[in-house]
Amino acid sequence: MSLKEIEYEPLLPIEFTRPLQTIDICIASVEPKKTNDILKILSSKLSMVDMNIGHLKRIKKSEKHEKLLDVIINTSADVSKTEKDIKELFKNNNINEDAIKDFRLCQASKYPAYTKSQFNEWKNVWPMIFKDHDSQHNLKLSEEDLEKAKKWLNIALEKAEKDKSEVPNNQFNNCTIIVDPSTSKVLAIETDNRIKCNHPLKHSVMECIKTISELHTKKDNLDSENENEQSNKRRKLNTEIDSSQPYLCTNYDLYTIKEPCIMCCMALVHSRIGRVFYLKKNENDGGLESIHQIHIQPELNHHFQVYKIKVKQ
Amino acid sequence: MEDIIEKNNENKNESVNHQNEDKETIEKFMREALIQAEEAYDACEVPVGCVFVLDNEIIGKGRNRTNETKNGTRHAELEAIDMILKNHSPEVLKKCTLYVTVEPCIMCAAALRLMEIKKVYYGCSNERFGGCGSIYHLHNESYEIESGYLKEEAIMILRKFYIRENKNAPVPKKKSNRILKTEIM
Ligand SMILES: [Zn+2]
Numbered sequence: 499m500s501l502k503e504i505e506y507e508p509l510l511p512i513e514f515t516r517p518l519q520t521i522d523i524c525i526a527s528v529e530p531k532k533t534n535d536i537l538k539i540l541s542s543k544l545s546m547v548d549m550n551i552g553h554l555k556r557i558k559k560s561e562k563h564e565k566l567l568d569v570i571i572n573t574s575a576d577v578s579k580t581e582k583d584i585k586e587l588f589k590n591n592n593i594n595e596d597a598i599k600d601f602r603l604c605q606a607s608k609y610p611a612y613t614k615s616q617f618n619e620w621k622n623v624w625p626m627i628f629k630d631h632d633s634q635h636n637l638k639l640s641e642e643d644l645e646k647a648k649k650w651l652n653i654a655l656e657k658a659e660k661d662k663s664e665v666p667n668n669q670f671n672n673c674t675i676i677v678d679p680s681t682s683k684v685l686a687i688e689t690d691n692r693i694k695c696n697h698p699l700k701h702s703v704m705e706c707i708k709t710i711s712e713l714h715t716k717k718d719n720l721d722s723e724n725e726n727e728q729s730n731k732r733r734k735l736n737t738e739i740d741s742s743q744p745y746l747c748t749n750y751d752l753y754t755i756k757e758p759c760i761m762c763c764m765a766l767v768h769s770r771i772g773r774v775f776y777l778k779k780n781e782n783d784g785g786l787e788s789i790h791q792i793h794i795q796p797e798l799n800h801h802f803q804v805y806k807i808k809v810k811q
Numbered sequence: 812m813e814d815i816i817e818k819n820n821e822n823k824n825e826s827v828n829h830q831n832e833d834k835e836t837i838e839k840f841m842r843e844a845l846i847q848a849e850e851a852y853d854a855c856e857v858p859v860g861c862v863f864v865l866d867n868e869i870i871g872k873g874r875n876r877t878n879e880t881k882n883g884t885r886h887a888e889l890e891a892i893d894m895i896l897k898n899h900s901p902e903v904l905k906k907c908t909l910y911v912t913v914e915p916c917i918m919c920a921a922a923l924r925l926m927e928i929k930k931v932y933y934g935c936s937n938e939r940f941g942g943c944g945s946i947y948h949l950h951n952e953s954y955e956i957e958s959g960y961l962k963e964e965a966i967m968i969l970r971k972f973y974i975r976e977n978k979n980a981p982v983p984k985k986k987s988n989r990i991l992k993t994e995i996m
């Protein structure tokens with residue numbers, strides 16, 4: 499099997515994938531002429547950002563009252579209290595309390611829209627402000643990235659296929675490659691060695707991390723040797739890895755056939771991997787889309803980008 | 812991090828029951844795990860240690876070795892499992908009980924599930940990375956856990972470690988100190 503035309507799907511944080519959820523907002527209708535004064539008071543006392551609804555527009559044309567505008571007051575469900583408080587506030591600011599009427603509850607999106615399609619759907623509930631997070635998060639892959647993904651995944655598939663003949667009936671057959679994208683150098687390429695070594699934890703991801711750590715310790719040993727003994731090997735290692743970096747896989751790319759399991763995903767957090775590309779879902783134990791989403795788990799101190807690579811239909 | 816360990820462990824109401832092993836036995840093996848943690852401390856590694864016990868006998872020991880190996884995945888549990896598998900088949904883990912000073916991280920908690928470990932006793936919680944209750948509950952439907960044994964000792968040695976790390980930092984760089992503090996395992 500060899501990949502020809504491929505496409506990708508970034509595995510995104512919940513913000514990008516969540517469906518519409520609404521909250522109650524308290525609104526009232528105001529005369530357009532008085533709007534400026536009213537908005538000034540409202541935004542100083544009840545700021546949209548403070549109420550966690552900075553993603554909503556404050557004002558829209560009223561559908562219920564012709565020629566009036568509907569304005570968001572707050573997110574309280576107690577309409578009569580809100581009405582009382584606002585009228586009091588208006589009185590203190592010399593605004594006629596008749597300028598505002600019909601305090602009522604209305605629905606709006608609870609969360610900001612992160613994608614255009616969320617925005618197009620959710621703004622119908624109540625008008626929203628849209629910030630394009632897609633480009634901000636830089637989750638788009640360039641043509642070059644995609645070409646590289648195809649190249650490395652094809653190498654992984656080839657190596658896994660070869661391993662099949664060496665280890666027959668291996669239900670764990672897999673191959674992982676870790677690449678430094680700044681040099682395009684392969685730092686580790688490993689198959690799943692659970693059967694070969696009779697060791698249930700020798701997954702290809704763990705084996706790759708081990709290989710890279712050995713490059714680091716070797717390099718350190720060579721570095722401490724006499725300068726005269728500087729070998730070609732050392733020079734070669736020097737160009738491949740930077741052992742001064744604090745974490746093993748910082749900014750590295752990982753290509754693998756199967757979605758890494760939970761253990762391997764957390765090992766990648768501990769190693770500070772940059773990006774992960776994979777082909778197949780791991781239904782039973784996958785840590786990126788199947789069971790957990792470890793790469794975006796908010797409580798963890800490192801997050802990484804994940805791309806699921808698909809064959810173009 | 813010290814704060815986090817403390818807060819988390821104070822807030823937790825561990826119900827310590829003694830279904831399988833009696834308190835004396837549990838504390839005896841937990842002391843062995845602490846000896847491993849001390850060895851890690853002496854080697855300037857994050858002081859976490861563990862022992863695997865089969866039929867009341869220790870068959871594997873391990874402690875954190877992430878600095879020495881330059882491999883952030885070389886936690887006490889994985890070190891000990893590798894040691895055991897040199898002399899035993901993987902099936903032996905199904906009959907083993909693990910005593911570890913700190914709640915296994917997500918990686919180790921998942922590894923223990925893959926090994927089908929029978930039971931895990933741990934000392935203090937691992938608020939940052941814990942896979943047996945703190946962040947995930949990876950033991951659910953797989954292995955039993957009990958926590959809180961020699962918890963104070965487990966926390967004390969971690970705290971001692973962070974104080975030393977901070978003192979030894981040549982220039983008190985705020986950021987690097989913070990990173991260290993949060994890297995409990
Ligand atoms: Zn794995």
Ligand SMILES: [Zn+2]
Pocket residue numbers: 886887888915916917918919920996
């Ligand atoms: Zn661990």
